[in-house]
Amino acid sequence: IPELARAFPKRNVVRITNAATRLVISVTGASKHIYDGNFFVRSLVERYPERIIQFYWASTSRADLMNEMHSHYREWKFAGIKLHQCWETFRIRSDLFEQIAQFAKDRDLPIFIHLSSKRDVRELADYIERNYEVTIIIGHLFGLEYFIAVKADLQNVFFDISSPQLISEYRLRLALDHYGAEKLIFGTDTPYGSNNLGKGIKRILSLGISDEQKQRILGRNIAEILRLDHT
Numbered sequence: 544i545p546e547l548a549r550a551f552p553k554r555n556v557v558r559i560t561n562a563a564t565r566l567v568i569s570v571t572g573a574s575k576h577i578y579d580g581n582f583f584v585r586s587l588v589e590r591y592p593e594r595i596i597q598f599y600w601a602s603t604s605r606a607d608l609m610n611e612m613h614s615h616y617r618e619w620k621f622a623g624i625k626l627h628q629c630w631e632t633f634r635i636r637s638d639l640f641e642q643i644a645q646f647a648k649d650r651d652l653p654i655f656i657h658l659s660s661k662r663d664v665r666e667l668a669d670y671i672e673r674n675y676e677v678t679i680i681i682g683h684l685f686g687l688e689y690f691i692a693v694k695a696d697l698q699n700v701f702f703d704i705s706s707p708q709l710i711s712e713y714r715l716r717l718a719l720d721h722y723g724a725e726k727l728i729f730g731t732d733t734p735y736g737s738n739n740l741g742k743g744i745k746r747i748l749s750l751g752i753s754d755e756q757k758q759r760i761l762g763r764n765i766a767e768i769l770r771l772d773h774t
Contacts, residue, residue, distance in 0.1 A: 544708040544736045552711035557683045561659055564629040574630045577602040585619055598623040601643055603633040609642055622769050623652050628659035635666035644677050653678040653768050658685045668695050675699055684710055691721050705730030707742040724756035728765050
């Protein structure tokens with residue numbers, strides 16, 4: 544991934560990579576592998592249960608998605624749900640999203656979502672206003688400026704801050720100033736980028752914030768969301 548954040552520190556450069564992602568996925572047809580990918584991740588969990596926690600990537604193009612999610616949750620007890628609007632086209636303002644969100648709410652599961660456009664940000668903001676009981680993790684600080692502008696009440700909303708190539712220090716500090724360290728979740732976006740883990744940790748440690756804030760970003764926030772023993 545090019546260092547887009549360095550070139551455009553005040554811009555949401557994920558909009559640029561979203562366009563590239565949509566094109567590549569459309570050409571390669573990679574979205575057809577989402578469903579099987581969940582089984583691969585499950586196989587890793589079974590091999591390394593102390594190191595890997597599974598989120599279920601909900602493939603919105605599958606006709607029997609909700610029944611599949613119910614079945615796999617009974618068997619796997621996955622810890623969260625992932626949605627990606629650049630891999631598959633779906634609206635937040637839709638019956639399908641409402642069903643997925645209700646599924647998550649009933650089981651106290653977070654939803655990690657990679658948003659695609661300004662319209663999707665607006666629709667998610669509208670949904671959040673009406674549904675404080677669903678925990679949402681927004682990938683890559685997407686839509687941050689909009690949420691700030693409309694003074695969104697983000698009671699159960701968090702921001703993933705991956706990756707260093709896409710999230711400038713300016714936008715990271717903007718998020719800190721408006722929402723605090725308790726709303727930020729460290730991420731790497733691996734395998735995209737180079738040495739994102741090391742770069743990301745170094746950046747958090749050099750922010751000039753308290754140790755408590757650093758610990759929250761680097762792990763405590765997500766541990767609390769997933770109800771992990773992080774003592």
